[in-house]
Amino acid sequence: METKMIIALGADHAGYEYKEKIMQYLLENDFQVMDNGTHSTDSVDYPDFVHPTAKAVSEDIANFGILVCGTGNGVAITANKYANIRAGLAWDVPLAELTRQHNNANVLCLPARYVPVEKAIAMVKAFLETPFEGGRHARRVGKMTCI
Numbered sequence: 001m002e003t004k005m006i007i008a009l010g011a012d013h014a015g016y017e018y019k020e021k022i023m024q025y026l027l028e029n030d031f032q033v034m035d036n037g038t039h040s041t042d043s044v045d046y047p048d049f050v051h052p053t054a055k056a057v058s059e060d061i062a063n064f065g066i067l068v069c070g071t072g073n074g075v076a077i078t079a080n081k082y083a084n085i086r087a088g089l090a091w092d093v094p095l096a097e098l099t100r101q102h103n104n105a106n107v108l109c110l111p112a113r114y115v116p117v118e119k120a121i122a123m124v125k126a127f128l129e130t131p132f133e134g135g136r137h138a139r140r141v142g143k144m145t146c147i
């Protein structure tokens with residue numbers, strides 16, 4: 001039986017609509033989704049949706065995480081508090097690819113207020129299709145953890 005890759009999703013009110021469209025893309029493309037909310041555009045606090053997403057990835061319950069807020073920074077800063085989370089902020093496809101190739105990112109953070117949703121979905125696709133390059137980048141990633 002084929003096991004589907006599990007993608008954990010989290011967003012605040014600014015990222016809610018993007019999260020819904022990203023989820024639709026993932027479900028149409030044979031991924032399994034863990035939707036950690038939020039579930040409307042009502043104002044919320046982004047860390048409440050980052051923690052379950054980052055925890056699922058750090059505990060290997062999900063393969064990757066995708067987080068969306070207005071700038072992408074609040075979710076990235078919160079997710080990167082976890083020792084084995086490497087959350088990369090991207091605003092264009094090459095950056096989404098590079099955070100996999102060079103940083104072995106396991107969480108992609110997207111700025112809903114600064115990129116069109118079509119580009120956000122293109123970044124998700126690129127992120128999930130791009131492998132880590134290893135080599136010298138593995139040495140550098142190995143030096144990241146300080147706790």
Ligand code: RB5
Nearest residue numbers: 014069070071072073074
């Ligand atoms: C919410 O207004 C906004 O602060 C949030 O989505 C995010 O951009 C924080 O970093």
